[in-house]
Amino acid sequence: MEESRLIQRASDGDAAAFNSLMGMHERRMYAVALRMCGNPEDAQDCLQEAMLRVWRAVSGFKAQSSFGTWVYRITMNTCLDELRKRKNRPNTSLDGLVDAGWSPADEDDTPERHALRGEVRASLQGFIRELPEDMRAAIVLRDIQGYAYDEIADILGTNVGTIKSRISRGREKLREKIASRSELFDRYRV
Amino acid sequence: MTCAEIVGLLDRLMDGELSEEERRELEAHGESCPTCAEQIRATLQMKALFEEMEPEVDVPLAAQAKWRRAIREDAAQRRRKRLTRWVGSVAAALVVLVGVGLALNGGLSPKQDSAAIMPAGDSAAEVETVREAEEADRATTLGEVTSGIAVVETDGANEAPQVVVDSADEAPAEADGAYEAQPVRADSAKAAPAEPDAAYEASAMEADEAFESAESDSAMEAPMVQAKANETDAMPSPTAEPAAEAMQAGSSDAEYDEEEESDAESMVEDAEEMEAAVAAPLSPACELDLQVTGVDSICMIVRELADDFDATADVQAVEDGSANIYVMIDAEAAPAFMEAVLMLDKSEAKPAVPEVAEAGMVQILLVLRETP
Numbered sequence: 001m002e003e004s005r006l007i008q009r010a011s012d013g014d015a016a017a018f019n020s021l022m023g024m025h026e027r028r029m030y031a032v033a034l035r036m037c038g039n040p041e042d043a044q045d046c047l048q049e050a051m052l053r054v055w056r057a058v059s060g061f062k063a064q065s066s067f068g069t070w071v072y073r074i075t076m077n078t079c080l081d082e083l084r085k086r087k088n089r090p091n092t093s094l095d096g097l098v099d100a101g102w103s104p105a106d107e108d109d110t111p112e113r114h115a116l117r118g119e120v121r122a123s124l125q126g127f128i129r130e131l132p133e134d135m136r137a138a139i140v141l142r143d144i145q146g147y148a149y150d151e152i153a154d155i156l157g158t159n160v161g162t163i164k165s166r167i168s169r170g171r172e173k174l175r176e177k178i179a180s181r182s183e184l185f186d187r188y189r190v
Numbered sequence: 191m192t193c194a195e196i197v198g199l200l201d202r203l204m205d206g207e208l209s210e211e212e213r214r215e216l217e218a219h220g221e222s223c224p225t226c227a228e229q230i231r232a233t234l235q236m237k238a239l240f241e242e243m244e245p246e247v248d249v250p251l252a253a254q255a256k257w258r259r260a261i262r263e264d265a266a267q268r269r270r271k272r273l274t275r276w277v278g279s280v281a282a283a284l285v286v287l288v289g290v291g292l293a294l295n296g297g298l299s300p301k302q303d304s305a306a307i308m309p310a311g312d313s314a315a316e317v318e319t320v321r322e323a324e325e326a327d328r329a330t331t332l333g334e335v336t337s338g339i340a341v342v343e344t345d346g347a348n349e350a351p352q353v354v355v356d357s358a359d360e361a362p363a364e365a366d367g368a369y370e371a372q373p374v375r376a377d378s379a380k381a382a383p384a385e386p387d388a389a390y391e392a393s394a395m396e397a398d399e400a401f402e403s404a405e406s407d408s409a410m411e412a413p414m415v416q417a418k419a420n421e422t423d424a425m426p427s428p429t430a431e432p433a434a435e436a437m438q439a440g441s442s443d444a445e446y447d448e449e450e451e452s453d454a455e456s457m458v459e460d461a462e463e464m465e466a467a468v469a470a471p472l473s474p475a476c477e478l479d480l481q482v483t484g485v486d487s488i489c490m491i492v493r494e495l496a497d498d499f500d501a502t503a504d505v506q507a508v509e510d511g512s513a514n515i516y517v518m519i520d521a522e523a524a525p526a527f528m529e530a531v532l533m534l535d536k537s538e539a540k541p542a543v544p545e546v547a548e549a550g551m552v553q554i555l556l557v558l559r560e561t562p
Binding site (some may be wrong): 013014015018019026027031034035044047048051052056100101102103120121124143144145146164167168171172174175176179182185186188 | 197200201204228229231232233235236239240242243244245246247248249250253254256257258260261262264265266268269
């Protein structure tokens with residue numbers, strides 16, 4: 001069934017239609033939540049909360065904007081709300097992020113290479129998690145999720161200039177952190 | 191190229207927008223500036239790593255099952271609330287009528303009936319008044335209710351319908367203890383999302399349409415809809431093994447669809463039964479002949495009254511300009527309904543309210559004739 005019909009049914013309170021519709025978006029939503037929250041448990045909580053928010057708001061969705069963009073706006077806002085609530089909680093381990101959301105390793109991977117890859121990936125995810133939230137949101141949407149600048153501006157509710165600035169500064173911070181651990185990252189890139 | 195200018199090029203590099211000339215400039219600068227060389231290297235490493243991060247990530251089956259269940263529970267809760275409000279508004283309308291009846295009843299004598307009768311020309315205003323009284327919040331005083339509302343003489347049998355709202359959460363709050371499945375490997379996780387789509391395509395279309403038609407505005411369906419909604423809410427929590435349970439995250443939507451479908455089917459059957467009952471050539475339990483002014487507009491009022499009393503009214507026009515209205519109503523509500531209808535009669539000698547000997551749903555025939 002096409003998306004617009006599912007949206008209409010969902011707006012009328014059809015939970016099965018909604019679940020079917022959101023089944024097409026949940027993996028992207030989870031990807032965003034995972035990179036924003038920095039661990040699978042919090043990401044799954046955010047995903048559930050985002051789904052409920054979309055469900056409760058779907059009857060107000062106007063067809064002129066993209067449904068996907070609208071969903072990711074709600075997802076990102078949910079993540080930012082959760083992060084603000086949990087501001088004072090200590091960061092959880094990065095272990096859960098080593099495999100979740102990364103492309104699979106090569107078949108001829110050696111154990112040493114495998115361990116190195118895990119460490120490098122966990123480090124980068126940790127650096128992303130250390131970014132201020134507004135920079136993190138922009139970087140995640142641009143460099144990981146692959147959205148265009150104007151789409152990101154739409155999702156985050158600001159203008160393209162602000163988005164470009166956040167992304168540029170966020171990348172600069174990440175560069176500095178990577179450079180500070182160059183002995184690790186240089187080995188991986190051999 | 192200065193070190194400050196490098197930053198702009200690095201952003202273009204990340205965005206894949208670097209031209210050949212810009213790339214050469216970058217390399218050349220890096221060869222002469224170790225700090226910038228480090229920045230360039232870090233940018234290339236960052237870009238390569240970002241390319242290894244997937245834009246879509248498989249959701250663990252337990253988490254999938256959990257959000258889907260949360261949506262279904264929220265949907266069920268909304269339906270319960272909607273039905274509560276609907277039944278509440280019908281009950282409230284009756285309270286208004288009874289309240290007015292109690293307040294005005296003592297002031298009426300048979301000879302003053304004509305003063306209380308609504309002039310036909312005000313019928314639309316009267317209907318509007320009834321609606322306004324319903325929509326205001328229910329404890330109305332006599333001052334707010336105009337004389338246009340039909341007077342109901344309470345005889346104790348006219349109680350507001352008992353509203354049994356199942357407020358207890360029948361779906362277990364969380365069978366989270368059952369959802370202990372470990373995150374499943376990516377390839378098996380991918381199988382699950384396809385199931386809801388297939389299940390939905392196969393059965394939910396039918397269920398949706400049947401459900402929607404059964405939910406259309408028919409007063410008779412409300413109590414049944416409520417009962418069915420309560421049954422639907424008691425969705426069985428999956429009781430299989432944790433792993434199998436998590437794997438069924440997609441198919442639990444199919445279970446829900448099947449339940450919806452069977453509920454919707456029985457509601458449609460009930461509605462059809464009711465319609466058949468009204469249309470069937472039953473011999474009415476009693477008949478009331480009324481002289482009215484403006485048969486058409488009075489028919490509309492009778493329909494509204496029937497709605498208020500949870501009854502159905504089937505209007506059949508007769509060639510000579512009169513109308514036969516077959517009303518299916520609960521026997522207990524019938525006397526009050528007929529009293530209300532009698533207020534529309536304009537004849538010199540009002541007919542008496544006939545006795546209703548039967549119990550349960552009865553058919554009343556109202557014959558409306560134009561006042562000569």
